[in-house]
Amino acid sequence: MGRFILGRLAATLPVMGVVAVIVFLLLRLAPGDPAAILAGDAASPEQIAEIRARLGLDQPILAQFLSWIGRLAQGDLGSSIISNQPVAKLILDRIEPTLALATTTILFAVLVAVPLGVLAAWWHGTWVDRMVMAISVLGFSVPVFVLGYLLIFGFAMQLRVLPVQGYVSITEGLWPFLSRLILPTLTLSVIYIALIARTTRSSVLEVLGEDYIRTARAKGIGETQVLWRHALRNAAVPVISVIGLGIALLISGVVVTESVFNLPGLGRLTVDSVLARDYPVIQGVILLFSALYVLVNLAIDLTYLLFDPRIRY
Amino acid sequence: MTGSTAPSRLPARRPILPPALLNPGVLAGLAVLLVVGLAAVAAPYLWTGDPILLRPRLRLKPPFELAWLGTDAFGRDVWSRVVYGARVSLAIGFAVATASVLIGLVIGLVAGYLRRLDAVVMRIMDGIMAIPSILLAIAMVTLSGAGIGTVIVAIAIPEIPRVARLVRSVVLSVRSEPYVEAAIGAGTRLPMLLVRHVLPNTIAPLIVQGTYVCASAILTEAILSFLGAGIPTEIPSWGNIMAEGRQAFQIAPWVILFPGLCVAATVLAVNIIGDGLRDALDPRTARRLGALR
Numbered sequence: 068m069g070r071f072i073l074g075r076l077a078a079t080l081p082v083m084g085v086v087a088v089i090v091f092l093l094l095r096l097a098p099g100d101p102a103a104i105l106a107g108d109a110a111s112p113e114q115i116a117e118i119r120a121r122l123g124l125d126q127p128i129l130a131q132f133l134s135w136i137g138r139l140a141q142g143d144l145g146s147s148i149i150s151n152q153p154v155a156k157l158i159l160d161r162i163e164p165t166l167a168l169a170t171t172t173i174l175f176a177v178l179v180a181v182p183l184g185v186l187a188a189w190w191h192g193t194w195v196d197r198m199v200m201a202i203s204v205l206g207f208s209v210p211v212f213v214l215g216y217l218l219i220f221g222f223a224m225q226l227r228v229l230p231v232q233g234y235v236s237i238t239e240g241l242w243p244f245l246s247r248l249i250l251p252t253l254t255l256s257v258i259y260i261a262l263i264a265r266t267t268r269s270s271v272l273e274v275l276g277e278d279y280i281r282t283a284r285a286k287g288i289g290e291t292q293v294l295w296r297h298a299l300r301n302a303a304v305p306v307i308s309v310i311g312l313g314i315a316l317l318i319s320g321v322v323v324t325e326s327v328f329n330l331p332g333l334g335r336l337t338v339d340s341v342l343a344r345d346y347p348v349i350q351g352v353i354l355l356f357s358a359l360y361v362l363v364n365l366a367i368d369l370t371y372l373l374f375d376p377r378i379r380y
Numbered sequence: 381m382t383g384s385t386a387p388s389r390l391p392a393r394r395p396i397l398p399p400a401l402l403n404p405g406v407l408a409g410l411a412v413l414l415v416v417g418l419a420a421v422a423a424p425y426l427w428t429g430d431p432i433l434l435r436p437r438l439r440l441k442p443p444f445e446l447a448w449l450g451t452d453a454f455g456r457d458v459w460s461r462v463v464y465g466a467r468v469s470l471a472i473g474f475a476v477a478t479a480s481v482l483i484g485l486v487i488g489l490v491a492g493y494l495r496r497l498d499a500v501v502m503r504i505m506d507g508i509m510a511i512p513s514i515l516l517a518i519a520m521v522t523l524s525g526a527g528i529g530t531v532i533v534a535i536a537i538p539e540i541p542r543v544a545r546l547v548r549s550v551v552l553s554v555r556s557e558p559y560v561e562a563a564i565g566a567g568t569r570l571p572m573l574l575v576r577h578v579l580p581n582t583i584a585p586l587i588v589q590g591t592y593v594c595a596s597a598i599l600t601e602a603i604l605s606f607l608g609a610g611i612p613t614e615i616p617s618w619g620n621i622m623a624e625g626r627q628a629f630q631i632a633p634w635v636i637l638f639p640g641l642c643v644a645a646t647v648l649a650v651n652i653i654g655d656g657l658r659d660a661l662d663p664r665t666a667r668r669l670g671a672l673r
C-alpha cells in the first residue's frame with residue numbers, strides 16, 4: 068500500500084506540471100504585449116518597461132519558464148505588482164475566512180445531502196424522491212450570488228436576524244464568528260447539496276438493486292439493518308468521490324460568495340487581483356487552488372481503502 | 381401501458397419522441413426556453429425602450445410605478461435590459477455548448493483511437509480540469525480583454541475536457557465491439573471507421589452533455605459578468621444588469637432579483653430538458669458523467 072500511495076502521489080506531478088504550464092502561458096499567449104496588459108490603459112511607457120523588467124518578460128520564453136519553475140520549487144510565488152508584498156504572505160493573510168467558510172459548508176452540505184439522498188432512494192418514486200430531485204435540479208440552476216442576495220434580502224434586511232456582510236475572526240467570540248458565516252454557508256452549500264444528494268440517491272438506488280440486498284432481506288434481516296449494514300456502506304464510494312470532485316464547484320462558489328458577503332478571504336483576493344490585473348497574485352491563487360483540488364482528490368482515492376475492503380491497490 | 385387496452389396485431393409503431401421526453405417537467409422546460417427564445421428574437425417589439433438609455437432623473441424607480449420592472453441606478457429600464465439580455469445569455473449558452481462539444485469530440489476521438497497520443501492528451505485534459513473553471517475563465521477574460529467572443533472561449537475551454545473524456549470512454553468501449561473489428565477486418569480506413577461506426581455512438585451522450593454545458597455556460601456568464609470580468613458593461617446581459625445592481629441592492633433589490641429569476645428559470649429549463657433527454661436516451665456513461673458536470 069505504501070507503494071500505491073507513492074505511485075498516486077507521483078501521478079499528480081504531471082497534472083500539476085500541466086497546470087503550471089497553463090498558468091504560465093495564460094499571460095504570454097494573451098493577445099498583445101503582456102506588460103502593457105498588466106500595466107493597464109493609463110500606463111506610461113516607463114511603467115510598462117518597469118513591469119516587463121520586473122516579471123522578466125524581456126527574456127526568452129523558455130528562460131522565463133525555467134526561472135519561474137525554479138523559484139516555485141523553492142516556495143517563492145513572487146510578489147504583487149500593486150502592493151509589492153510577497154504573494155505567499157498575501158495568501159496566508161486571507162486564508163482564515165476561506166478555510167472557515169469551506170469547513171462549515173462541507174460539513175453542512177454532507178449532513179444535509181447524504182440523508183436527503185438516502186431518503187430519496189429509499190422512497191424511490193414517491194413524492195419524497197421527486198421533492199429531493201426537484202430541490203437538487205433547482206440547486207444546480209440558481210446562480211450562487213442571486214441566492215446570496217435573496218438570503219441577505221430575507222434574513223438580514225427584512226427579518227434583521229443576521230448581519231448583512233463582513234467577517235469576524237473566531238478569536239473574537241463564537242457567535243459573532245458563526246452569525247456572519249450562516250448566510251454564506253447556506254449560499255455556498257446549495258449547489259454542493261444538490262450534487263451530493265443526487266449522487267447519493269443514484270448510488271444507493273443502484274446498491275438496493277443488488278443481489279446481496281435481496282439475500283439479506285431473504286435472511287429476514289430488518290429493513291433498517293439492510294439499509295445501514297448492507298446498502299449504505301456499499302454506496303459510500305461514489306458519494307465520497309463526488310464530494311472530492313465537488314471541491315471544484317466549491318472553489319468557484321467561494322470566489323462568488325466571498326464577493327457577495329464581503330468576506331476578506333482568498334476568493335476576494337482573487338477577484339481583487341483579477342480586477343487590478345495583479346498577475347503574480349492571480350498565478351499564485353490559481354496554482355494554490357488547483358493543487359488543493361488535486362491533493363483532496365488524492366486523499367479521497369486513499370479513503371476508498373477504508374470504505375471498501377474490496378478495493379485493493 | 382398503451383398495449384394493455386387493446387390487443388395489437390401489428391408491432392407498435394416507434395413514437396417519434398421517446399415517451400420520457402413528454403413528461404410535464406420537460407414540456408415545461410421546453411415552454412420556458414421557447415418563451416425566452418422568442419423574447420430574445422423579438423426584443424425590439426416587446427414594449428421595450430432603449431436598453432442603454434440613461435435617464436438620471438428616473439433613477440431606482442420601483443417596479444410597476446413608471447416601468448414594469450423598475451429602473452436601475454442610471455435610470456435605465458430594467459425590463460428592456462432583461463429582454464435584450466436574453467439574447468446574450470442564449471447566444472453564449474448555445475455557442476459554448478456547440479464549441480466545446482465539437483472540439484471535445486475531436487479530442488476525444490483522437491485520444492480514444494490513437495493510443496500513442498492518448499496519455500499526453502488526457503494529461504493535458506486532467507490539468508485543465510484541475511484548474512477551477514471560474515478562475516481560469518476570469519483570468520482569460522481579464523488578460524484578453526472583455527468581449528462576447530472572449531467570454532465564449534473562456535467558458536468553453538474548461539468544458540472541453542469533460543466532453544473529451546466522455547467521448548473517449550465511448551470510443552474505448554466501442555472499439556472492441558465485433559462490428560468495429562469486422563469493419564477493420566474488411567479494410568475500412570480510419571476516418572471512415574470513426575465517422576461511420578464510432579461517431580454515431582457518441583451522439584446520444586453528447587446531446588445530453590451539450591445541454592448541461594449550455595446550462596452551466598449561462599450560469600457562468602452571469603457569474604463572470606457579476607464579478608466584473610465578463611461581457612463589457614455597454615452590452616446588457618443578465619450578469620451585467622445584476623453586477624450594476626450590486627451597489628444599490630439594499631434600496632433597489634429588483635435590479636438583481638428580476639434578471640436573477642430569468643437566469644434561474646432558463647438554466648432550470650435547460651437542466652430539466654437535459655435530465656429528460658438523459659432518461660430518454662439512457663446512455664449509462666452520460667448518466668455517470670452528467671452527475672459530475
